[in-house]
Amino acid sequence: MNYYELVFTLTDGEDYQQDLLIDALGGLGFDTFEETEIGFKAYTPAESFDKYKVDEALSEYDDMFTFNYEVNLIPQKNWNEEWESNFQPMQVDGKVRIRATFHPTDPAYPYEIVIDPKMAFGTGHHETTTMMMSHILEADLAGKYVLDMGCGTGILAILASKVGASEIVAIDYDPLSYESTIENSKLNKADNVLAICGSKDVIPDAHFDTILANINRNILLDQMQRYGEVLKPEGTIYFSGFYETPDLDIIKEEAGKHGMNYIEHKKMKDWVAARFVKA
Numbered sequence: 001m002n003y004y005e006l007v008f009t010l011t012d013g014e015d016y017q018q019d020l021l022i023d024a025l026g027g028l029g030f031d032t033f034e035e036t037e038i039g040f041k042a043y044t045p046a047e048s049f050d051k052y053k054v055d056e057a058l059s060e061y062d063d064m065f066t067f068n069y070e071v072n073l074i075p076q077k078n079w080n081e082e083w084e085s086n087f088q089p090m091q092v093d094g095k096v097r098i099r100a101t102f103h104p105t106d107p108a109y110p111y112e113i114v115i116d117p118k119m120a121f122g123t124g125h126h127e128t129t130t131m132m133m134s135h136i137l138e139a140d141l142a143g144k145y146v147l148d149m150g151c152g153t154g155i156l157a158i159l160a161s162k163v164g165a166s167e168i169v170a171i172d173y174d175p176l177s178y179e180s181t182i183e184n185s186k187l188n189k190a191d192n193v194l195a196i197c198g199s200k201d202v203i204p205d206a207h208f209d210t211i212l213a214n215i216n217r218n219i220l221l222d223q224m225q226r227y228g229e230v231l232k233p234e235g236t237i238y239f240s241g242f243y244e245t246p247d248l249d250i251i252k253e254e255a256g257k258h259g260m261n262y263i264e265h266k267k268m269k270d271w272v273a274a275r276f277v278k279a
């Protein structure tokens, strides 16, 4: 999938300015943001980029503060480039170790995940993945039926399998992520991970005990009703891929409309991974 990269320069560099721009871009389908020294970068799949709409949406801030941006077309960006060129195993909470195929195993960790990320997101190094893994370690997933929405490399589904979930449905709309989940599940002998390629329309009419959804604020809002339909009463849903301010309150409000109530959240940098329970 080709992407457009918008490189923003903010003259005053105030956090709220960046938040306003990111918020507006999120509404236009931008799904990945990266902070830089002088502003931030925003990415969107090439087919959903419309420069006219971006300029129109951002024009309301023209008089409030100074910013500019340049547009780059990124053919099939490898999101894990840095990680791949500098492969270092990482660990979460002293319990899970994530490594590449060529690293030696380390028996000190109860769970080990071998990831070959290729072009998919999910090596454990991103704060949102780390926090989601931490939630999984704290939960009791033994015997649970789990949905991993936006599975990327399949890293969360694989961990859910390792901690004893009975079956995990792992969905991603990106064909390379879907294939990556299949490959990584095999690599980790997680035979109970069922990968499906698609978006909310392919979520089975089932009742999940637990849902893991690390995507981004706008996709989560768009899919919230469906999550409410397929999560069992008293089931738990974990959301990540958004910021504490202003996103968490917006997620709480929308989840509440579909019977899912906020319990707690973890925070790393400004990223959030929140736990909700269905009434």
Ligand SMILES: C[S@@+](CC[C@H](N)C(=O)[O-])C[C@H]1O[C@@H](n2cnc3c(N)ncnc32)[C@H](O)[C@@H]1O
Pocket: 031, 120, 121, 122, 123, 124, 128, 129, 132, 149, 150, 151, 152, 153, 154, 155, 156, 171, 172, 173, 174, 177, 198, 199, 200, 214, 215, 216, 219, 241
């Ligand atoms: C932030 S990554 C999370 C990957 C992995 N679950 C993790 O925690 O590291 C979000 C994933 O959601 C997928 N995604 C984005 N929009 C989606 C949609 N509408 N339906 C399904 N998957 C989507 C992306 O392709 C990407 O793999």
